[in-house]
Amino acid sequence: MEFKLEAHRIVSISLGKIYNSRVQRGGIKLHKNLLVSLVLRSARQVYLSDPCPGLYLAGPAGSPAMPPPPQQQQQQPGEPAAGPPAGWGEPPPPPPARAAWPEPEPQPERPAAPVTGAGDAPRGGEVEAAEAAWRRVEGAREAAEGGAAGPAGGSDGFPEGPRGTRRQCGCPPGAEDRPGAPGACPRLACCCAPRPAEDEPPAPPAVGPRKRGAAGVGGGPAGGPASGSSPLKKPRRNSEEQPGGAAAAAAEEEEMETGNVANLISIFGSSFSGLLRKSPGGGREEAEGEESGAEAAEPGQICCDKPVLRDMNPWSTAIVAF
C-alpha cells in the first residue's frame, strides 16, 4: 500500500513536471520529459500491480480508508471526497483486478497545492495558471453537479464523445474564476469535462482501453478501444474539467482517479491544446504529423484533441505530443 501511495504521489509530481515543462524557456526538453515519462510508467506499473482492494473508497464522503496524505494534499475544504457526482476520483464498480486509487479525490479546490502532492516542484508562475485551472474545475464541477450525464449530454460518440463536445466548448481557459459558476461552461460536457472519462474499462484489461484514442491520429475517436468503457465513465466525468488533450496523462490517470491527478490533467489539457498548436522544438515535429487537424486553433480555445497521447505507451506519446 505504501507503494501505491508513493506511486500516486510520483505520478502527480510527474504530471506537474510535464505540465511545467511547456512553459519553460527554450522549449520542451526531450530528454527530461522522456525520463519523467519513464518514471510515470514505473509508477503506474507499481500502482497497477499492487492491488489493494481495501483501498477502494467508493463513498462520496470518502471512506475512512482514504490515506491521509493525499487528503491533505488536496486541502479539501468542503467538497466531500468526490462522490459520483463529483466525477473524478471515484473508482468504478471496482473489479477486484483493478487497482484503484485510494480515494475519490475531492476536487482540488484550492490552488494551494494543486499540482503535486507534496510537491513544491511546479511552483512559481504556474501557480496562477493552476489557480485559474482549479477555479475552472470547480466551476465546471459545480455546474455539473447535478448533471450526471454531463459528457453524455454532449457526446456524439464515445471516445470522442467528450472530446467532441469539448471541441465545441467555448470555455475560455482560465476565464472562470468564480467557483461554482455554473455558467462557466455552456455545456457540461465541454472542454471542462474531464477527459479521463474515457478511461479505463472496469475490467482488468484496464490497460487496453487506455490506448483508446487515436493513437495519434486525428480523431482517434474512431479507434478508441475504450469506447466500451466510456459510458461507464461518463457520468462521473462530467464534473471534471478536462480539456481534450491531456492525453496520456489523462488516460493514465483515469485509472488512478484522484482528484489531484484529475486536476493536473485538467491543467494539462488546456496546456496541451496550446501546445499542440505550437510546434515546440524537440520531439514534436513528427508528432505534429500525427495530430489530427482537430485541435483547436484559437489561442483561447482550450478544447483540443490530442489523439497521439492516448497510446498505451502514453508517456512516450505524451512526450512526443509535447
Next chain:
Amino acid sequence: MAGAGGGGCPAGGNDLQWCFSQVKGAIDEDVAEADIISTVEFNYSGDLLATGDKGGRVVIFQREQENKGRPHSRGEYNVYSTFQSHEPEFDYLKSLEIEEKINKIRWLPQQNAAHFLLSTNDKTIKLWKISERDKRAEGYNLKDEDGRLRDPFRITALRVPILKPMDLMVEASPRRIFANAHTYHINSISVNSDHETYLSADDLRINLWHLEITDRSFNIVDIKPVNMEELTEVITAAEFHPHQCNVFVYSSSKGTIRLCDMRSSALCDRHAKFFEEPEDPSSRSFFSEIISSISDVKFSHSGRYMMTRDYLSVKVWDLNMESRPVETHQVHEYLRSKLCSLYENDCIFDKFECCWSGSDSAIMTGSYNNFFRMFDRNTRRDVTLEASRENSKPRASLKPRKVCTGGKRKKDEISVDSLDFNKKILHTAWHPAENIIAVAATNNLYIFQDKLN
C-alpha cells in the same frame, strides 16, 4: 608523489594539497540567472580558460606569465576577452524560444597567433576567432587620424603609414556560423583530432561538420524512431577519440555508450562497440532509469579509457572491455535514499560533468553544496573538497569535507539533510598539463592549484 611530476604532469589528486588560488564572479548573494556559468574549458596549452554562461556570454581568462616582479601572481588567470556569443532567438515557425545559454565551448588547437573556439547553444554553433591587436597604423594618406576622409586634391605629399604600439586589444569575431542543422537541443560538440572536422550532437542525431563549411553537415548518427511514440532513449553526450579521427562515442539516457567507427559506413547507427553495465536488480526503484542516464562522457588523454558520469557515480571504462567498467567511483551514494525528494525538486535531472587530470591519474566531478570530488586512480583514494568564499584566502589549503550519512555527526561533518542542493557544481575543468583546476559554482569560477605549483 607530488614531487614526482616536476614540471610535467604531476600525479593524482590526493597526495596533492589543493589550495585556493582565485575566484571570479560577483559575491552578491542574489545571483542573476544570466550569470550562471554553464560551461568551463581550458585550451590545449592551458593558458586560456573559457567560460560560457546562461546569458550567452563567453569570458576568456588568460594565465599571466610568471615574472620575478610579481612572484605571488604565480600564473594567475585574468580576464582576456569577453564577448556575447549567442543571443536569445525566436523560431517563428515553431513558436519556440531558443535559449542563448552556452551549452559547450571547445577550443581548437592553436595554429597561428589567433585562438579559435567553438561555442554552441541549443541550436547554433559558432566558430570564434580571438585575436590580439597591439599595433595600429598611423599616417594614412587618404584619411585623417580620426578617420575622416581627406580631400584628395589637398594632398601634396605622400607618406608611408607606420605601425605604432597601442594598448592591447583583444577582439573576438565570429568566423563561421553553423546553423539550422539540429532539430533537437544540442548537448555536445567535439573537435576531431584531424583539426578539420567536428561533431555536434543533439538528443537524437549527431552531425559531422567541416570547420570551413557552414552550409552543410553530414548526419552520422540518427536514433530517431520512425514512430516517435516508440522513443525510449536519447543521446546525452558525444566525443571524438583524442587520437583516432575515425572513432567517436556517444552516451545515452539508458546508461549505455556506443563507440562508432566512421570508416565502417556513412551512417553510424550500428555501433562498433557497445558498453553497458548490467543493472543491479536489487537497487531498482522508480528512479533507476533516471539515475542511470549518462550526463557526460570523456575520453582519457591517452585514448585508452573513457569515463562516464551518471547521477550517483563515475565509471571508467577500458575501450577494450564492453561488459563492465574497470572502475566505479561513488560520488554521493548517500543521495540514493533521497531520490524521491531530488526528483521533486528537479535535482535528479542535473547533468554533472567529469574530467581527467592531465596524466589521467585522477578524475574529478562535482556534487552538491558546492562540493566536488576527486578520485585518484592509482592510490584508490578519494577526497571531497568545497568551493566556498569562506575558504578563499590566497593559497589557503582546502580541507577535505565529509558528509555524514547517519548516526552521529562528527565535528566538521555535514549531514545529508543540511546540504544545499541549490549550490551545485556541474562544470569542472582540469588544466591539461598542470595541477590547476577550474570549478564553476553557480555564478562564480574558482581556481585551485596544487601547493607546489
